[in-house]
């Protein structure tokens with residue numbers, strides 16, 4: 001059986017991630033372990049938690065604008081910057 005799922009490609013940090021069209025940015029992050037989004041003010045890694053726009057743990061920069069990863073749909077060519085990418089962290 002032929003797979004007809006349309007795919008889009010986004011960049012998470014420096015990595016290319018292919019994901020089914022209509023997937024959230026949070027889903028793209030989950031494909032790029034460890035899937036963290038940012039550092040808390042105390043320096044702890046954060047990741048999507050509620051998945052419905054309430055907790056704001058999934059804040060990332062998408063094409064230079066701060067977005068909630070769980071509420072943003074991936075588009076072909078998107079650049080998703082996490083704190084990991086911005087700080088050059090090891091996570």
Ligand code: FES
Nearest residue numbers: 049051053056070
């Ligand atoms: S995961 Fe909670 S707001 Fe996105």
